[in-house]
Amino acid sequence: MKQDPAPYEKQxxxxxxxxxxxxxxxxxxxRGEEIFRALRNLAKERGLHPRVRVAQAKCLGKCGLxxxxxxxxxxxxxxxxxxxxxxxxxxxxxxx
Ligand code: FES
Numbered sequence: 001m002k003q004d005p006a007p008y009e010k011q012x013x014x015x016x017x018x019x020x021x022x023x024x025x026x027x028x029x030x031r032g033e034e035i036f037r038a039l040r041n042l043a044k045e046r047g048l049h050p051r052v053r054v055a056q057a058k059c060l061g062k063c064g065l066x067x068x069x070x071x072x073x074x075x076x077x078x079x080x081x082x083x084x085x086x087x088x089x090x091x092x093x094x095x096x
Contacts, residue, residue, distance in 0.1 A: 029066060071093060
């Protein structure tokens with residue numbers, strides 16, 4: 001096993017899990033996939049990717065609270081995120 005420093009300054013994990021109606025989920029019941037794509041596109045457009053990485057997560061364990069997002073190394077958790085929150089998240093995390 002090899003150990004290195006994390007290759008990213010920041011990682012924004014957006015849950016895009018779709019449980020297909022078997023249980024609440026961030027992409028099935030809310031709009032995780034849309035939120036993920038919007039944030040990732042903004043990171044790319046602003047020239048931050050891959051230094052700031054917006055990544056998909058396949059379930060963060062709080063399925064009924066979606067859409068869930070966690071941000072490292074800030075150690076911040078967002079729940080109940082909607083597409084209307086993308087601009088505020090981008091202002092916080094996707095600025096140079
Ligand atoms: S489906 Fe998003 S936290 Fe489980």
